[in-house]
Amino acid sequence: MQEMSSRATTEEPSTGLQTGWNGRVIGYVAILMLVNVMVDTVVTAPSFIIAQLKDAFQTTHFAWLDMSAMLAGAMWSPLLGKAADIHGKRRILVFTLLVAALGGIVCLIAPNLAVFVLGRALQGAAVASLFLTVALIRDVCASRFAMVVTGVVTSGSAAFGIVTPFVLQIATAAFGWRFVFVVAAGFAAVGALCVRLAIPNSAVRTPGRLDVAGALVLGGGLAGVLMYISLGQDLGWLGILPLAVLAAGVVALLVWFLVLSRAPEPVIDIRAITPTLGLGFLVVTMGTGAYRSMLSLFGLLVDVAPEDGLGYGIAGPAALGLMFGVPSFGITLGGILAGAVATRVGPAWPLAAGLVTGTTAALVMFVAGSGNLAIAAVCSFMLSLTAGSMVTSGFNLASLLTSPEKQGTISSVVMVMIAIGSVMMSFIGTAILNSTDMVVGGETVNSSLGVHTYIAVGGCAFVLAAIPMTLLIRRMRRSGVTGGPAVRG
Structure with missing residues (x-):
């Protein structure tokens, strides 16, 4: 099969590459997970404080407040991915972390919306940190073992999210919304120091220019x-x-x-993106976009109580923690399982499983989630399984079909697809809510029609993603290259 790289069809030399768990690998994983905790804080934490940010900056554009970092990440990623292949992944990762720290400081002191969005744009460099951690894994681990480690690194950081909402709920109540950006800047600075001191420099370089x-x-x-x-x-x-x-x-x-x-x-060689890889990108774009848009919606639902009579809303004791904390376990579980399963059957099947789980969650949320915190929490957990599985599988699929010297660049394309899907779906959701809002007691609020339409659109994105997913599985089957036992490290 011509479109499969030699990485996917030949046995990879084991010299210098880690093939199993040991103290050194655990140390690398711990540091790279710390980096991704920072990424999660940058991308997800504003969802917890959407209501406060809307009030602070007097705006209805909550998607800009929440997703501006992802939008900037889509812009940052191609350049940083290419730079990582040329100049070394560790060096570029440290650079992205320092820029993200600066962005957190700008958000912290922002006097108006324009400056805040500028800070979020700088924080968008953190989005590139996620794919750089994956590319670094491919430098130090043999391909089959790297699939498992990728699952741990990309989703294991979500375990911290189990307690993060509870902590942020208390901290923001005491110190205000700016506390979130103090944490983000601090994580970025510490992460940059740890990466520089402990992670080995990239052994694989690609001569070229930016x-x-x-x-x-x-x-x-x-x-x-x-x-x-x-x-x-x-x-x-x-x-x-x-x-x-x-x-x-x-x-x-x-x-x-x-x-x-x-x-x-x-900056991105589209001629090197094969049909199989393109189908994988499309699935990741639609699936992660649907998940991220639902996460933004949950940030609004926990601010409205069922007794308000708006036809939606799940506010109540520990609602924030249940919707954003406990489901973080789902991201960790989904990512680790996806990495482990990929070593046996390839990354396409766990990608498909995540899609089915997300579709089911959106359907249940649409039919029975209104005003029911327990059902909404279960749906959020299922969507988190989807997120962990799809992100991990997307990176594993791209790595499987790409040569070692292009890992930084192709991983950046995965991140661009994730960012585009997330931004697009969130902005579409904002348009739906703004066009269907209503006035109650002199205050403009979201309507039940808008919220349910928002959920339906997310569900449709999952369903439509099943088309390229089916074609992807067929192509992988015909190629005979799955990434399972045939790929040995």
């Missing part, structure tokens, strides 16, 4: 298209400014695709 212009054009194009979705909600879908932003984004993407992507060393 296509900075291509990265800026690609990132700007993505930002323009996604900004249109947000601006169109208030300024009108046919307004001059939104259409100008959309046009600029589309033109930038076309210029990158038609001209810059064909350069000798593009």
